[in-house]
Amino acid sequence: MPLTGRNFLTTQDFSRRELEQILATAVKQKKSGWKPLRSRPRLALLFFNPSLRTRSSFELAAWQLGGHAVTLQPGKDAWPMEWREGIPMDGEAEEHVKDAARVLGRFFDAVCVRCFPKFQDWSVDRQDSMLHAIEKYAGVPVINMETIVHPCQELALALTMKEKMKKTEGKKFLLTWTFHTRGLNTAVANSAALISTKMGMNLTILRPPGYDLDPMFLDQARKNAKEQGGSVAVTDSIDEGYRGADFVYCKSWGHLGYFGNWEAEKKVREPFRHFIVSADKMKKTNNAFVSHCLPMRRNVKMTDEVADSKRCLIIDEAENRLHGQRALLTHLLA
Template identity: 45%
Template sequence: MADATGLQLSQRHFMNTADLPQQEIQALIDLALSLKHGEVKPSLAGKTLATLFFNPSVRTRVSFATAMFKLGGQALDLSMEGAWSFEFGDGVVMDGATIEHVKEVAPVLSRYCDGLAIRCSELVTKSAASASAGSWQNARQDLVLNSFARYATVPVINMESNVYHPCQGLGDAVTIKEQLGQPQGKKYVLTWAYHPKALPMATPNSQMLAACDLGMNVTLAYPEGWDLDPEIVKMASQRAKQSGGSLQIEHDMDTALEGAHIVCAKSWGALQYYGNWEAEKALRVQHKDWMVTQAKMQHTDNGRLMHCLPVRRNVEVGDDVLDSPTSIVIDEAENRLWAQMALLATLL
């Protein structure tokens, strides 16, 4: 659906930024910045977005609710604690814990609301320990998100799944464009950082794609063994080339940071140990030196520090960076709001 500015997306759902042509991503970025500057005022008066959170959330929950409010619509927060337990399998005899099938939930919510937004990532948890998980092959199917997209009759937005966090990627792209003006050809480093537990790969996947779509020279930095999904890295590399940029991999943080204009710190779990977190932890603790500090930032070209938040201070990033003008993490978090307003105004 086209918004008040005439922007129209080629996809009905927003599942992954890589589903869209790069010119549509750029149009969303430009619309987000125009909204932020008060240059356009699309309206979603009378529209309702249902947000379904299967995981904890702060920025995503509040930014979507605020975005709908600013556009004149409303967001209904349907946390799973207050809903029935849903079933997603086909042909299941529902004589156990699940009460309602997605085949009924999605179309009914579609009758009530103009869009559905889903957050369901099996590794997002408030626990001090890593979340239990099955195989990456199963997680990669994103059963919950794709089931809602299959049975809903209104647009479905991915607020973070096992594989992608496209709203974070879009918000990051807005921030980079805002900070650098013309990102093409500038150096972007996505660096792994130590964390006491295994985290999802969805956010770094989408952050990598965002920088590639901007035509940046992207360096993916991580200790050996912490590779992201090779198919997603290959896709990101192809999109980087399409936009005039590049993608390379580096296993030394100091080398990776040389000449960087943007440094994005993010932890993720090791793909080769997916679900086997005790074995992974024995290796992870050997890389506590993978923390972004002011000393490491000296290798950059007056680089700016980004992080999706929440951030573990003095674990992933040092206070000396987060509390300095180098850090743009608050701007980055704010721009989630404007990016999602652009997305909602266009989709709904």
């Protein structure tokens, strides 16, 4: 089933069969190697926000496929950009996406975008407007490197689970909130909910009261679960969450009710430091694997004892960013 020329904005745009195609290519390339693409893919990597693994893995994947990636940081080494239509551009932005995206589309075979929420108004940020504006005007495939979801992280997580668990259907996937010193993007948590249910797992979301994900993503997860034979549950009980889990995925995210008012949210968040992933909690599981997308604050999100254990897959998942994205580029840009 050819995937050439598709955008990769969210895994929800792809069937499970299509995602399995990409994962199968990742497994094959990781085991047996890969060949450069005849297209020698040229990638524009637009980073509105910092990166270590995403930037490194995309630049390396492009090179391994015989192509080249150019990294641009709007507001730093590239002009600040505006996505809103029909407004006087008398603020900080020097360039409109309508122009920038079309130029990049002439230069490159794909445009990859990382653009976090502005953390001021969730009703605005949840529209993912910058990403969709670039998609509208680029004229070439657009790949989401993390906005309000992180589909490339989903590929790495799915690949890691397939390698370690062999079968994901019917397994309990615990997505647990963990403390952080500040309110964070919900993107990876949204994505973990989406990919686990896409793979037929029984998702349990453990979070303190009030720290629910946006209903838009919970509804998508429930739809996935219905289609793939899984389930979705939400709890604030640590015992209930960890009990019998086969895979534990931890992530911090901010309270949407305090979105943009993080000083007030800090007071709400502070009592829940005990949500840290620890050895005593892991003993409640079904000898579960545990992972995190990185970067991770040790002994805040996860204890050293767990992070350095044989069941922790943070490094394997990080490595699989490269294999998953190289496979993705192989399919989209063949």
